[in-house]
Amino acid sequence: MADSKSKRLLTGAAAVAGGALSAAGVIGWRRWRSRDHAGAAALPPGQALITGASAGIGEAFARQLAAAGYDLTLVARRADRLEALAAELSAAHAIRAEALAADLSGEEDVARVVRHIEGLDDLTLLINNAGFGTRGTFAEVELERSLDMIRVHLIASVALARAALPGMIARGAGAIINVSSVAAFFASVGGANYGATKAYLNVFSETLAAELRGTGVKVQALCPGFTATEFHEVGDYQGFDRAEIPGAVWMSADEVAAESLAALRGDRVIVVPGAKYRAMVAASRSPLGGPIRRAARAVRRRWRKG
Ligand SMILES: NC(=O)c1ccc[n+]([C@@H]2O[C@H](COP(=O)([O-])OP(=O)(O)OC[C@H]3O[C@@H](n4cnc5c(N)ncnc54)[C@H](OP(=O)(O)O)[C@@H]3O)[C@@H](O)[C@H]2O)c1
Numbered sequence: 001m002a003d004s005k006s007k008r009l010l011t012g013a014a015a016v017a018g019g020a021l022s023a024a025g026v027i028g029w030r031r032w033r034s035r036d037h038a039g040a041a042a043l044p045p046g047q048a049l050i051t052g053a054s055a056g057i058g059e060a061f062a063r064q065l066a067a068a069g070y071d072l073t074l075v076a077r078r079a080d081r082l083e084a085l086a087a088e089l090s091a092a093h094a095i096r097a098e099a100l101a102a103d104l105s106g107e108e109d110v111a112r113v114v115r116h117i118e119g120l121d122d123l124t125l126l127i128n129n130a131g132f133g134t135r136g137t138f139a140e141v142e143l144e145r146s147l148d149m150i151r152v153h154l155i156a157s158v159a160l161a162r163a164a165l166p167g168m169i170a171r172g173a174g175a176i177i178n179v180s181s182v183a184a185f186f187a188s189v190g191g192a193n194y195g196a197t198k199a200y201l202n203v204f205s206e207t208l209a210a211e212l213r214g215t216g217v218k219v220q221a222l223c224p225g226f227t228a229t230e231f232h233e234v235g236d237y238q239g240f241d242r243a244e245i246p247g248a249v250w251m252s253a254d255e256v257a258a259e260s261l262a263a264l265r266g267d268r269v270i271v272v273p274g275a276k277y278r279a280m281v282a283a284s285r286s287p288l289g290g291p292i293r294r295a296a297r298a299v300r301r302r303w304r305k306g
Pocket residue numbers: 051052053054055056057058075076077078079102103104105129130131132133152179180181182223224225226227228229230231232234
């Protein structure tokens with residue numbers, strides 16, 4: 001359980017950082033709201049392949065992209081959920097949606113998704129979103145769990161991006177969204193492997209975007225903060241009490257996906273949804289960085305101990 005001092009520190013740090021940029025945040029939010037949210041319309045019509053589409057942020061992406069008219073390939077382990085979602089979205093939006101069950105920690109399953117991508121001639125958007133968290137310090141977490149995290153967050157994302165790019169470059173259009181985290185910006189106890197995989201995705205995305213400049217292909221590293229999904233309910237997080245996190249810091253999966261798609265209209269690579277989180281990330285690199293990083297470390301240390 002996070003103690004009240006840690007909670008106060010986190011809430012206080014978020015409030016100070018949020019206040020500093022609140023005016024900019026409100027203006028930005030109003031501008032964003034006044035725009036058409038189907039940011040995906042910045043891309044040509046076609047198909048989107050989303051990993052981790054059986055829940056949370058991935059499912060929110062699937063719903064918004066289906067509503068914008070994109071055909072979908074939905075990837076995750078739980079085939080029943082993917083099939084139900086594919087049936088619902090194809091009926092509701094007159095699109096084609098396909099379920100592709102795969103465990104992205106497994107080499108053969110990743111190779112199967114790679115072959116699927118290589119067979120598509122209209123892949124417009126690849127969203128590498130599948131992921132999970134662990135509780136405990138690096139020395140406490142089973143090595144296989146940490147290696148699986150590297151396989152799902154990194155090896156699968158790199159393999160799918162490499163498979164998607166030749167077609168996108170040849171067509172002169174497309175985008176890859178790598179779902180990272182604000183954890184990429186903070187070296188927090190209990191997040192050695194998680195934060196490091198997300199930092200990799202940020203550097204990978206920024207460099208890839210630079211390499212692809214002028215090709216018509218965009219790359220985004222989406223860095224959400226606390227998002228109300230199944231993330232904090234499955235695996236090592238079972239029994240975790242969401243009420244331990246101050247309510248104001250949670251975002252919805254819908255908000256996160258909408259900000260990500262809207263950002264595809266521009267050229268930003270690192271996209272942090274939510275004015276509060278943008279302020280925290282900006283402040284962490286300012287003189288306020290010390291207290292914010294200490295608060296994040298203190299809160300995380302308590303949670304990781306469960
Ligand atoms: N929620 C947050 O607070 C938060 C904050 C920052 C970043 N993120 C990132 O956002 C992404 C999505 O997470 P979420 O919050 O939407 O969590 P979620 O609701 O738990 O969804 C995770 C998705 O990943 C899939 N997945 C997990 N392991 C997989 C594997 N081995 N093979 C294939 N698919 C796998 C799950 O599907 P199956 O179980 O059916 O395989 C599920 O569809 C993750 O990369 C996470 O790191 C989340």
